[in-house]
Amino acid sequence: MSTSKKTDRAIESFLANGLDQLPDHVYDEVRGHIDHTRQRVVLGPWKEEQVSRFAKVALAAAAIVLIAVVGIQFLPLNGAIGSPPTSAPTPTASPTAMPTAPGATPVADPQSRLTAGTYVAHPFGPPNQAMGITFTVPSDSWEALADPGHTTGIAWAGDSAGVGMGFVRATSLNGDPCHWSGAADDVDVGTTVEALVTALTSADDFTASEPSNVTLGGFSGQKLVLTMPSTLTAGGNTQAGCDEQQYSIFNGEGFTIYAQGPENLWTLWILDVAGERLVIQRSEFANSPAERRQQLDSIVDSIVITAP
Amino acid sequence: MHQALVERAKKGDREAFDALARTVGDRCMAIAFRILRDGDLAQDAVQGALISAWQQLRSLRDTERFEPWLHRILTHQCYAEARRSRRMRADVRLLPIQQGDFVGLQMVNDRDELERAFRRLTLEQRTVLVFHHYLGLTVLEVAERIGVPVGTVKSRLHYATTALRGSLEADSRVPSASQERLA
Numbered sequence: 410m411s412t413s414k415k416t417d418r419a420i421e422s423f424l425a426n427g428l429d430q431l432p433d434h435v436y437d438e439v440r441g442h443i444d445h446t447r448q449r450v451v452l453g454p455w456k457e458e459q460v461s462r463f464a465k466v467a468l469a470a471a472a473i474v475l476i477a478v479v480g481i482q483f484l485p486l487n488g489a490i491g492s493p494p495t496s497a498p499t500p501t502a503s504p505t506a507m508p509t510a511p512g513a514t515p516v517a518d519p520q521s522r523l524t525a526g527t528y529v530a531h532p533f534g535p536p537n538q539a540m541g542i543t544f545t546v547p548s549d550s551w552e553a554l555a556d557p558g559h560t561t562g563i564a565w566a567g568d569s570a571g572v573g574m575g576f577v578r579a580t581s582l583n584g585d586p587c588h589w590s591g592a593a594d595d596v597d598v599g600t601t602v603e604a605l606v607t608a609l610t611s612a613d614d615f616t617a618s619e620p621s622n623v624t625l626g627g628f629s630g631q632k633l634v635l636t637m638p639s640t641l642t643a644g645g646n647t648q649a650g651c652d653e654q655q656y657s658i659f660n661g662e663g664f665t666i667y668a669q670g671p672e673n674l675w676t677l678w679i680l681d682v683a684g685e686r687l688v689i690q691r692s693e694f695a696n697s698p699a700e701r702r703q704q705l706d707s708i709v710d711s712i713v714i715t716a717p
Numbered sequence: 718m719h720q721a722l723v724e725r726a727k728k729g730d731r732e733a734f735d736a737l738a739r740t741v742g743d744r745c746m747a748i749a750f751r752i753l754r755d756g757d758l759a760q761d762a763v764q765g766a767l768i769s770a771w772q773q774l775r776s777l778r779d780t781e782r783f784e785p786w787l788h789r790i791l792t793h794q795c796y797a798e799a800r801r802s803r804r805m806r807a808d809v810r811l812l813p814i815q816q817g818d819f820v821g822l823q824m825v826n827d828r829d830e831l832e833r834a835f836r837r838l839t840l841e842q843r844t845v846l847v848f849h850h851y852l853g854l855t856v857l858e859v860a861e862r863i864g865v866p867v868g869t870v871k872s873r874l875h876y877a878t879t880a881l882r883g884s885l886e887a888d889s890r891v892p893s894a895s896q897e898r899l900a
Contacts, residue, residue: 429747593797
């Protein structure tokens with residue numbers, strides 16, 4: 410036997426021995442943890458997949474309506490073919506969320522393409538138990554980002570090119586935004602506005618502006634702008650060598666946007682909402698289309714937060 | 718095999734994820750232990766990896782690739798666990814040797830020497846050895862699973878194997894104390 414094969418055999422024999430059963434208490438601890446943890450919503454894949462899904466649903470709905478309309482036109486009035494219709498066909502509901510009339514109660518937790526109007530998101534729980542974030546969308550160009558049953562942010566519909574806004578309850582920062590899949594090196598961010606601001610301004614993976622005092626939606630806190638590294642590649646989930654090809658800063662509930670490309674700008678409003686910390690995360694680029702940025706300005710200005 | 722569970726878990730079904738975790742947990746433990754050479758660290762790494770997997774599951778595009786995807790998370794969790802705990806010491810804690818696993822005293826000495834030599838390897842080198850020699854993956858598969866270039870895997874494998882071979886050869890040239898006593 411060659412030295413090489415002998416060594417390989419020795420290594421294989423060595424590695425064949427050792428612990429290979431995970432104790433039950435570990436499964437129990439994992440279960441206990443996930444029972445209180447919601448899955449992360451990620452921005453990147455959403456941009457294509459969700460829009461594509463919406464487009465398919467919209468096309469399907471339009472096709473059904475068209476068939477129904479055409480069908481009615483061509484149905485013999487005497488019902489000679491088959492049984493006579495007992496009622497007019499019911500149009501299939503469009504996936505587009507319709508706003509309410511001015512002054513009426515905002516539409517709660519829309520799940521899809523939005524039309525101009527006022528909506529209220531409950532990103533962290535049921536409306537009667539969790540904070541509400543009311544905002545007004547000025548055009549039909551936006552879509553809701555949603556955890557099942559909860560709106561967690563909005564983005565420019567179609568190819569958002571990184572323009573959007575998420576509502577986040579941050580629980581930690583990734584120690585290494587590129588290799589973020591583990592949790593062991595996560596950076597604690599406490600529970601206060603100040604603790605999160607300190608953690609963000611202490612990190613050296615991105616540039617953080619000087620924080621300033623701010624009031625938004627009726628609650629006070631701090632505002633700062635993060636600039637993602639210029640070394641990132643264009644597009645969100647295209648960072649070679651990074652976990653899932655994403656450069657991810659935040660962990661937490663809500664809409665945790667990852668870096669959308671080089672020098673992606675994140676404006677963060679870190680607010681104390683009656684003792685609960687909320688991060689409103691606005692994402693864009695310096696050269697994002699002016700129309701999108703202006704509409705984002707308008708949406709941010711419209712925000713009203715209701716404490717649980 | 719686990720695809721139905723993965724699909725359900727991806728939609729937020731905690732029962733499905735619990736069942737999934739119990740399906741893949743032992744294998745994860747085996748991998749983590751062999752990389753870290755410490756049972757407690759390995760448990761922590763697997764626990765962290767499973768929790769991370771739950772949190773990130775929606776980012777998994779191809780549900781058929783769940784286990785390779787989980788193994789990549791586990792690998793990074795092992796690295797992070799080792800860094801955090803700082804318990805990766807150069808000293809040696811010998812594992813209990815089971816009679817019958819190794820035949821003959823030379824094999825026992827080889828195992829001890831391999832344990833010492835293995836602990837001197839970097840975590841990255843150990844990982845490549847575990848995925849290649851324990852899981853039986855090809856170099857290309859290892860590269861895909863841990864997310865590094867094929868050339869890097871080959872390099873790590875080469876240096877790790879050379880180091881282990883050197884340890885074994887040195888051990889065979891110098892009779893151990895045990896052998897001397899028996900002689």
